[in-house]
Amino acid sequence: MKHLLSILGFLNSAYFVLPSIQTSARSINTLSHTSSCKIYSKHGSKVHQHKMSLLSSHSYTIDGLRITEHQCQVPLVHPTINYPLSVQKLNHFPETITLFAREIQLDSMSNSRESISDLNIVLYLNGGPGYESPLPVSASSGTMLGELLKLYDRVVYFDQRGTGKSDGISVDSLVSLGNEMEQMQYLLYFRADSIIEDAEILRTLIYGSTKKWTVLGQSFGGFCVVTYLSKYQNSLKNALITGGIPPIPQSNTSQHPSRSVYEQLLPKVVRQMNRFYHKFPEDEQILTRIGEELDTREYFTPAGNQLTFELFQTIGLRYLGSAHGFTALHFLLQRAFESDERLSFYFLSQIDTMIPFAMNPLYALLHEACYADGYGKTEWAAERAKKQNPLFESKERRYLCAEQVFPHHFENIKQLKAVRKAADLLARYEEWTKLYDVETLNHNTVPVVAFTYVNDLYVDFELSMKSADLIQGIQLLISNEFTHGAVRDAASVIIPKMHAVLYRTQDAPPLEAL
Secondary structure, X not given: OOOOOOXXXXXXXXXXXXXXXXXXXXXXXXXOOOEEEEEEEEEOOEEEEEEEEEEEEEEEEEOOEEEEEEEEEEEOOOOOOOOOOOOOOOOOOOOEEEEXXXXXXXXXXXOOOOOHHHOOEEEEEOOOOOOOOXXXXXXXXXXHHHHHHOOOOEEEEEEOOEOOOOOEOOHHHHHOOOOHHHHHHHHOOOOHHHHHHHHHHHHHHHHOOOOOEEEEEEOHHHHHHXXXXXXXXXXXXXXXXXXXXXXXXXXXXXXXXXXXXXXXXXHHHHHHHHHHHHHOOOHHHHHHHHHHXXXXXXXXXXXXXXXXXXXXXXXXXXXXXXOOHHHHHHHHHHOOEOOOOOEOHHHHHHHHHXXXXXXXXXXXHHOHHHHOOOOOOOOOHHHHHHHOOHHHHOOOOOOOOOOOOOOOHHHHXXXXXXXXXXXXXXXXXXXXXXXXXXXXXXXXOOOEEEEEEOOOOOOOHHHHHHHHOOOOOOEEEEEOOOOOOHHHHOHHHHHHHHHHHHHOOOOOOOEEEO
């Protein structure tokens, strides 16, 4: 593995600003005017110009935190991304969209530093795709935010395009854009490459073009970090990844990486279900009864979703790969049936809360697309891998799934039916933009620390290790104890450990097993 940092390389693509926007490090209450600048994006020999604006910044204090909320304007279609000629922005698509970010600091430290150049800043890129950033409800010791504020002057939570308080995407907003072809095309602008272009504009507008920050990416956010490393190393001070080294296509394989992902992960889901049955053997009979009930009687959840056993399998997404998930699933199953042997209203209501796709449709629509790196069709890769494993169709011993999206989600989830055709078009689309630059990663100069989990059901460990070998200087922490969301569930361990590795002497061993 390439564990030694290489000589500083030259990046071929960059944002720069004329003039540079500088804002005070001291929090402000309100910007009564619109700060704007012309941002020139250079890609190869071409230079593009577009006007970007910091629309507003508003600060307030709550529970010992000083929070500044920023809204800025960015292009819907970034000119730095090499879309194929077949993709042309339609006239009725907006020219720009609005992004939202929260800049968080301890109120007790809000006046401690005057210069932006002195600030230590971390941008958190959360998992998904299609999820907004976490809310800063607590910065107590042991929480992710609390641990980060021990180490950084500013923590930036960023609602990725299409989510949260950024211009969001709902099923209704997609349908309003036009037919399924227009919906599909619009969704092409909401992948990791666009998210990183957005982050660069956000960094430039708030802190200035020369200020570097650290990025921390969890799960899909880690995929975004590797895209960032592929494009804008000169903007990064450090890069941290938790459970999110993406599967980067290898030149010696013809199989689409999405197919490889699910062929690797689904057998691990089977093993995890077997562990669950070993811990709670009485629950095997309950799951069998649930399967028989759903196979013979029609059920709808309170949200109007048709609860087939296939859809019920989806709850493994929440339970099988998370801390305390087995115990939570056990207690849910205890309340599965009413006294008349029908599935209980409580149980059906809980199923709605366990299936996130209606609230966050981008998660369902772009999940397989996040594995597409200029590399052909995804073609419902999870569905094809599942059909190759007969255990998921077994009626003798019932198995749940994990983080997989299937065509039936767009048939049985009421809110997703209207975008079923767009989802099919995405599955058949093949002219994907490149997300990773292997040559640039081979000559990476940014300090990178990644925490990876052997039993991860969301991001495959073996494929992550192959990708890590492509990133010069990466330092790995490997654990068979923690689960995929450990940066949240065990932040007081994960975050200090990663930074201890980040700042230790260069002659320390680069690969560490926990």
